[in-house]
Amino acid sequence: MATKARVLAAYRAMKDLGISEQKTKPVLKNLLKVYDRNWGPIEEENYRVLADAIFEYEDTEVMEKKKCQSTDQEALEQEAQENDELERPLKRLRLRYQGQEAPSHGQPIQTGGSSLKKPKVEPGAPEPLNQQSQGMTQSPKSNVGSGRAGPQPVSTPSLLRNKGKQPVSAQIDVGDKVPQLFSSPTALSGKNMLTERTSNALHLKEPRAEMGIVPVPKSKLLIANALIKPKDEPFTDGMPPDEVPLAIVHPESLCEGRPSNANGSVESLHLVVSDAECVNGVDKCVGAVASSGKQEGDLEVANIPVKSPTTLEIAASPLGEVKISLNCEFALDRPNFHVPSIDEVMKYMEDKCLRSYKIIDPSFSVTNLMRDFCESFLVLGNHCTDESLEKQINITPVVDVLKESTLLDAIGHGGNDGTTSAVCSSWNGSVNAKCSDSVAATHVSDLPLALHSPGKHMHSIMDSVDDGCGEKEPSSSMDMNSKSIVVGHHCQLDPDEIRRLHDVNDITRGEEKVKVLLLYDSNSESLPSFYYIPQSVVFQNAELNFSLSQIGDEDCCPTCSGDCSPLVTPCACTCRNGGDFAYSSDGLVKEEYLEECVAMVRNPQKQRLMYCKECPVERCKNEDMLEPCKGHLYRKFIKECWSKCGCSKYCANRVVQRGITCKLQVFLTPEGKGWGLRTLEVLPKGAFVCEYVGEILTIMELHRRKLQGSGDKHSYSVLLDADWGSGVITSEQALCLDATSYGNVARFINHRCLDANLVQIPIEVDTPNHMYYRVAFFTAREVDAFEELTWDYGIDFDDHDHHFKSFDCLCSSSFCRDMKRSNRSKSASISR
């Protein structure tokens, strides 16, 4: 790009941030000097460096003015500190580009006349003490605010503005055990299969010493981290003293001699780290409570003293519930305090972040920041990846905590999407953000995993939610003050129930490259029990040879390399596809190929049926009185390249084996077909959707299972009969896929007569013997986002002995074979 165009683009970017060209010009000039006219670092991240430098410049100007006005020592000290801070971002910037696009060193950075010395960077040189202590805030959470994983070129808020104060962010240590502060009586008897506690308890690490902050012994810190219930808040009036809400320790019972103030509600919140006497008192009492037993699965509390009088509390459970609670008690000192709307607060915070913390990322939002915060907690707590939790957490503003139902909605019944997160603010100045991962989201819905009333003396806000175990505490037992802690208890579940607990955010439980969502609401029937498997597995005696030796050179292309598709002469694999590639370069089944496959299924004239001499299906039914074969549809195969071929995994002739790539969702069909599968994005014609995965069985075994009766309402089997009729097939060779107990998303695809939007194509990957092949579904036409995906099961609705349990077809296709059948029988009965 020409320099002029680059300059104009930079002006434009700054203008978008409300920075005038006049302000931008001198700073840009200087930055170009600093970077030796190298635009790369300046243009990066939407001119972040430039914006940062302009802000720095403005700050410097303000400081210069201050310097002129202020003469006393204090002002000078402050300036020194601010100068130090000011240098740091630039130092980081410079360090970042050192050795690559290195700006010329040794030049002073001129920002609009104010000369900023470039800090000397000496490798290995110790950093000044205050910088060290600030560096300590650069735990993973330092990046959480910006929602970025990597190091940030722009100073984080805590680095710039938390001048010498105790760090806001807690250091979370995983694996290091500390005693849990709160417990419930049920912990003693609790047999909780799901919440077996591991050593990865989340807790706070003692902050390292900072300038001006006296290190607090760990025991005292733990006390400061204790959740203390405000003494007499309206909802607890009349509550017997022993009815202490779960995880809330009444301060008066803990800190004797510590008086409450006039309104009785503030004093207890004032937990100052250095308040040794009370702290000790609390320590003992809390210790006593803790030793009474820890409820596995409880939320564990990490309470971070921000700076009195504000307390940040984080509660997390091994099930992945994370709750953040911020108590801004100074609000209580103000009689005119009103509860602002969460939207208002978010907006205000975003402006503040923009102004004060110089977060200029246009996608920055406080909600995201909180979500990232919770996500980080879950990541550290679960030892899982960010990716696996990515965007699972929803923050839902809920303001009116005085309405029980609203709060319950926010916490327990967070909405139809199954999420349970909430941000609540209350009249007493506490703000809660709660989020839970998928299991938690599921268990507050109607699925079996549910909350269990912890007993008479302990109440959680969730007690009023039907726990799914038949226990429902009256809502009067609910203590609204306990909202800062929500503790989940779980029923004992049998393995079958556990299987039912599908992760609403990804029913594949990470088995696929993409997540498959479950649209679940509390009115939904439960998802049938099954284990998600991404690839078919062989059951017992199914005769299936996966050995490499059976794949001869004629069945693969060992001499190919890279991608087979650009080859002029089709390779051995593609020869098997009629001498041409079945897939286009973008992975779609080629039009002609697809049309042929579709016609074979849809068009009766083009349908070719093959008849077995001794049909295995009939043999299953009655070997002694063998019925003639009813015919099997001839299908066109696609042969994909495979590991024994010389080409790479990214060869265009490998589509199905790469797995699902589109966004899918399992949902409850409104017509009454049960669960179904739909796409969340537009799919072009010929796109691979998914493979039908299940247990590879002999059809004898399928028949046996059918006779045994699984009790399942639905059937989940597919015959692998595309090559039957070519000779005598033994009972061991006649195979099918059964996805009843083990399967993938395909088990949710419902049937549609004739004009279904998916077509089934048999795929040969690693087994040249067509007794086994993969069953892949491709779109027969372009499919709209949110359209249900269907395929024609090929059911003859007149045949009641079909391997599929008969059902009344609700496909609503105008070609519906079942409808025609029922019309036929209706007209037959009329004519009789």
Ligand SMILES: C[S@@+](CC[C@H](N)C(=O)[O-])C[C@H]1O[C@@H](n2cnc3c(N)ncnc32)[C@H](O)[C@@H]1O
């Ligand atoms: C492979 S499963 C599909 C998923 C199933 N709906 C579920 O909830 O798990 C096949 C079963 O779904 C139901 N089904 C599929 N297509 C249907 C249709 N067009 N009309 C009525 N029921 C259908 C039948 O009970 C059938 O046995």
